[in-house]
Amino acid sequence: MSDLFLLDADYELEEGRGIILLYCKDKHGKMQVLKKPYKSYFYIQTSSKDIVIKRLEEEGIKDIEIVEKILNGSKKKLIKVYSENPREIPKIRDKVKEWKEVEEEYEYAVSYVYKFLMDSDLEPANWFSPDDLAVKHSNDLPELNILAFDIEIIEEGNEEKIIMISYATNRGKKQVLATKESSLSFVKSFSSEKQMIEAFFDEIAKIDPDIICTYNGDAFDFAKLKERCEKLKIKMSIGKNGETVRFERRGRGSAASVKGRVHIDLFNFVDHILSPSMKTEVLTLDEVARELLGEGKIELKWQEMKDAWKKKDIERIAEYCLKDSELTLALAEYLLPQIFAISRLTMTLPFDTSRYYYSQLVEHFLMRKSAEDNRIIPNMPKHDEIEQRRQLPSYTGAIVIEPKTGLHENILVFDFQSLYPTIIVTHNISPETLNCGHTECRMKNAVPGGKNYFCMQQKGFIPRHLEEVVIERRKVKEELKKTKSSMLKNYQYALKIIANAMYGYFGYAGSRWFCRECGEACAAFGRHYITFVINDAKEKGFEILYADTDSCFIKAKDKKEIEQAIQWHEKINDKLPGIIELEYRDTYPVGLFVSRAKEEVGAKKRYALLSKDGSLEIRGFETVRRDWCELAKTVQHKILKMVLTERSVENAVKYLKDVINQVKSGKAKKEDLIIYTQLTMPLSAYKQIAPHVKVAQKMKERGRPVGEGMIIEYIITKGKGSIAERAEPADEAKDYDPDYYINNQVLPAAMRVLQAFNIKEDLVRQETLSSWVK
DNA sequence: CCGCTACGGGG
DNA sequence: GGGTACGTAGCGG
Numbered sequence: 001m002s003d004l005f006l007l008d009a010d011y012e013l014e015e016g017r018g019i020i021l022l023y024c025k026d027k028h029g030k031m032q033v034l035k036k037p038y039k040s041y042f043y044i045q046t047s048s049k050d051i052v053i054k055r056l057e058e059e060g061i062k063d064i065e066i067v068e069k070i071l072n073g074s075k076k077k078l079i080k081v082y083s084e085n086p087r088e089i090p091k092i093r094d095k096v097k098e099w100k101e102v103e104e105e106y107e108y109a110v111s112y113v114y115k116f117l118m119d120s121d122l123e124p125a126n127w128f129s130p131d132d133l134a135v136k137h138s139n140d141l142p143e144l145n146i147l148a149f150d151i152e153i154i155e156e157g158n159e160e161k162i163i164m165i166s167y168a169t170n171r172g173k174k175q176v177l178a179t180k181e182s183s184l185s186f187v188k189s190f191s192s193e194k195q196m197i198e199a200f201f202d203e204i205a206k207i208d209p210d211i212i213c214t215y216n217g218d219a220f221d222f223a224k225l226k227e228r229c230e231k232l233k234i235k236m237s238i239g240k241n242g243e244t245v246r247f248e249r250r251g252r253g254s255a256a257s258v259k260g261r262v263h264i265d266l267f268n269f270v271d272h273i274l275s276p277s278m279k280t281e282v283l284t285l286d287e288v289a290r291e292l293l294g295e296g297k298i299e300l301k302w303q304e305m306k307d308a309w310k311k312k313d314i315e316r317i318a319e320y321c322l323k324d325s326e327l328t329l330a331l332a333e334y335l336l337p338q339i340f341a342i343s344r345l346t347m348t349l350p351f352d353t354s355r356y357y358y359s360q361l362v363e364h365f366l367m368r369k370s371a372e373d374n375r376i377i378p379n380m381p382k383h384d385e386i387e388q389r390r391q392l393p394s395y396t397g398a399i400v401i402e403p404k405t406g407l408h409e410n411i412l413v414f415d416f417q418s419l420y421p422t423i424i425v426t427h428n429i430s431p432e433t434l435n436c437g438h439t440e441c442r443m444k445n446a447v448p449g450g451k452n453y454f455c456m457q458q459k460g461f462i463p464r465h466l467e468e469v470v471i472e473r474r475k476v477k478e479e480l481k482k483t484k485s486s487m488l489k490n491y492q493y494a495l496k497i498i499a500n501a502m503y504g505y506f507g508y509a510g511s512r513w514f515c516r517e518c519g520e521a522c523a524a525f526g527r528h529y530i531t532f533v534i535n536d537a538k539e540k541g542f543e544i545l546y547a548d549t550d551s552c553f554i555k556a557k558d559k560k561e562i563e564q565a566i567q568w569h570e571k572i573n574d575k576l577p578g579i580i581e582l583e584y585r586d587t588y589p590v591g592l593f594v595s596r597a598k599e600e601v602g603a604k605k606r607y608a609l610l611s612k613d614g615s616l617e618i619r620g621f622e623t624v625r626r627d628w629c630e631l632a633k634t635v636q637h638k639i640l641k642m643v644l645t646e647r648s649v650e651n652a653v654k655y656l657k658d659v660i661n662q663v664k665s666g667k668a669k670k671e672d673l674i675i676y677t678q679l680t681m682p683l684s685a686y687k688q689i690a691p692h693v694k695v696a697q698k699m700k701e702r703g704r705p706v707g708e709g710m711i712i713e714y715i716i717t718k719g720k721g722s723i724a725e726r727a728e729p730a731d732e733a734k735d736y737d738p739d740y741y742i743n744n745q746v747l748p749a750a751m752r753v754l755q756a757f758n759i760k761e762d763l764v765r766q767e768t769l770s771s772w773v774k
Numbered sequence: 775c776c777g778c779t780a781c782g783g784g785g
Numbered sequence: 786g787g788g789t790a791c792g793t794a795g796c797g798g
Contacts, residue, residue: 086786087786089786089787090786090787093787094787108787109786109787109788111786111787112786150784151784151785152785153784153785154785155785160785163785214784215783215784216782216783216784217784218783219782219783219784220783220784220785221784223784224784224785249788249789250788250789250790251788251789251790251791252790252791267782267783267784268783270783271782271783271791272791282782282783283782283783284783284784285783285784302785305785306785324784357790357791359790359791360790380787383789386789386790508790509790510789510790677780677781678780678781678782681780686779690779690780690796711785
């Protein structure tokens with residue numbers, strides 16, 4: 001049989017026997033489902049093997065063997081207990097853990113499917129031979145049938161109904177289903193919501209996609225569909241052969257799993273994995289698509305949509321809805337190769353890869369390496385242990401040199417290439433190399449400023465595999481300079497993710513390889529190296545503008561000094577040990593730095609850099625969130641732009657005063673003042689009555705529908721009482737409170753930028769006072 | 775400072 | 786299938 005591409009896996013029970021199901025695509029793009037019977041197992045550690053084996057046999061458990069594995073760095077003989085039924089494993093384990101001869105049990109909490117993949121050395125999202133399951137590394141992707149969909153809902157009567165569903169496939173099909181008539185060719189109209197949803201399921205069955213993509217489908221589109229299907233008594237048959245959707249509980253919410261297809265919720269992947277390396281601070285489909293694809297959503301405000309729907313003017317809504325599916329599809333085509341690359345490296349199924357956090361990806365990477373090394377996978381911490389770990393006092397973190405506030409020119413940015421990974425490798429930081437007892441290691445590899453040290457004689461488990469990753473990544477980066485292969489780019493990215501997550505995983509309370517001393521050591525070495533760089537730069541006469549963890553911003557006086565600084569960084573690398581390396585990122589013509597205000601604790605680092613090509617790199621100014629009104633957001637962005645590109649603080653302040661005067665004189669546009677906050681609980685559950693809760697209460701009293709999950713739109717009006725008491729539904733508000741909008745919205749947003757120029761809030765307020773008189 | 779509550783994405 | 790998993794800001798005490 002020819003090679004297959006593994007897309008997904010799962011299992012079923014046949015007469016009490018576990019059978020692994022492998023969902024694969026063949027070379028011709030056909031879906032093939034392979035069935036592999038597979039025995040599950042776990043390990044028992046005991047010094048009284050004979051007794052334990054005897055007791056197991058008395059219980060009728062005879063499928064056992066003695067195996068030699070590496071446990072915590074040394075070889076141990078363990079009892080391996082098998083069962084043909086994977087669900088028996090936890091039951092047997094529950095029994096044995098009570099026996100006094102049993103010291104510990106292992107790998108009882110590694111999922112059945114993943115055990116199979118690890119034991120077979122089978123990488124998801126890769127090709128393999130179905131005869132012997134040998135992985136065939138290949139850069140080709142199979143022909144995949146991808147569908148993205150999106151729904152629109154609107155409140156009608158007392159319930160939220162689905163009014164429209166759009167989908168787009170990578171084979172060019174675009175369709176909108178709606179419950180109102182339209183003349184548009186791509187819109188199919190239905191006389192009821194039920195008919196529309198059923199038609200959607202029928203069309204999915206016909207298209208038979210391998211992959212279904214959504215943007216926040218786990219929490220929204222699938223959840224809403226489920227709700228409506230229950231209400232309208234429709235079978236939610238989206239899966240292969242009409243199978244329904246399963247909602248798997250995980251973390252905060254649940255994942256919508258469709259049998260025989262892979263549901264990829266791209267929002268999860270963006271939120272968990274991509275967001276730290278993205279410029280945008282809000283993860284809306286609009287912003288994310290703009291940044292990754294260079295194209296955003298069709299603009300349509302919620303109120304506009306409601307109005308249009310009421311007026312039966314559905315053309316714009318249909319176009320808007322279809323665009324969302326198209327963007328989701330385009331994002332999928334862009335991100336799936338990245339997800340696949342991570343899947344291969346960490347041996348996780350794309351369904352999981354797209355939903356996992358860094359910690360879970362690293363964990364899977366280390367689990368597969370354990371399996372390869374014949375090591376026992378450490379257990380997950382129990383509930384109490386997690387609590388204990390959380391209670392541990394925190395250790396000193398990274399170094400931050402507070403920025404020199406204000407505008408600066410000629411800013412050079414240097415940073416360590418993967419600082420923590422290279423420290424872990426160079427200093428051999430791993431749970432089992434900690435304080436090995438060798439005098440030489442104690443002398444030569446001690447943690448700066450601490451009493452711990454790490455072994456230098458034997459490579460640790462984590463440093464060894466991390467070194468492979470770091471070295472591989474450098475090789476791939478070199479190759480990328482020659483060829484611009486997107487496959488290589490994605491591989492490089494997967495390697496980067498795993499390398500960078502290792503440090504955090506040492507300190508993550510839920511980690512299987514938790515090692516506080518290791519995390520502490522990474523931080524201490526990190527401080528040591530960045531301090532070394534800063535001091536060396538100062539000694540050479542450079543001005544340090546700002547430094548944080550692994551980066552260092554130098555301000556150059558002129559062109560000549562820019563050259564000198566670049567040369568300086570090249571030399572410093574000769575003085576750094578192992579694979580630790582300082583890199584030159586870029587020189588920016590202008591930058592703005594804002595240090596945190598006194599009362600602000602732990603505020604993010606705020607700076608904005610203007611690069612040579614004229615683009616703005618903004619960090620830490622977070623008024624793009626919806627709990628700020630539109631006016632506050634606009635004011636902040638405009639001020640930032642004025643300051644950096646026009647370099648005129650004066651103009652910016654003048655602009656701010658103008659806005660304030662407008663607000664004060666009652667000329668602000670109402671829609672710019674609306675604040676949006678979601679009701680995340682049933683109204684009765686709120687103990688703390690925040691403004692949006694108060695508004696919801698008022699709405700209810702006035703006979704308007706209010707429910708959990710609703711976004712409350714409100715405006716703070718004039719009058720007496722607390723802010724909450726004066727909050728009114730946006731459509732009912734007769735006026736607005738200028739003082740509130742000035743003091744709680746516009747000024748704070750503006751001051752986040754202007755505080756860098758010593759502009760005093762009170763002064764701005766005073767200077768606008770004259771025009772406040774009414 | 776600590777502890778509690780709410781938020782995000784989606785419409 | 787071992788199931789509970791986030792990280793952070795803003796508020797009130």
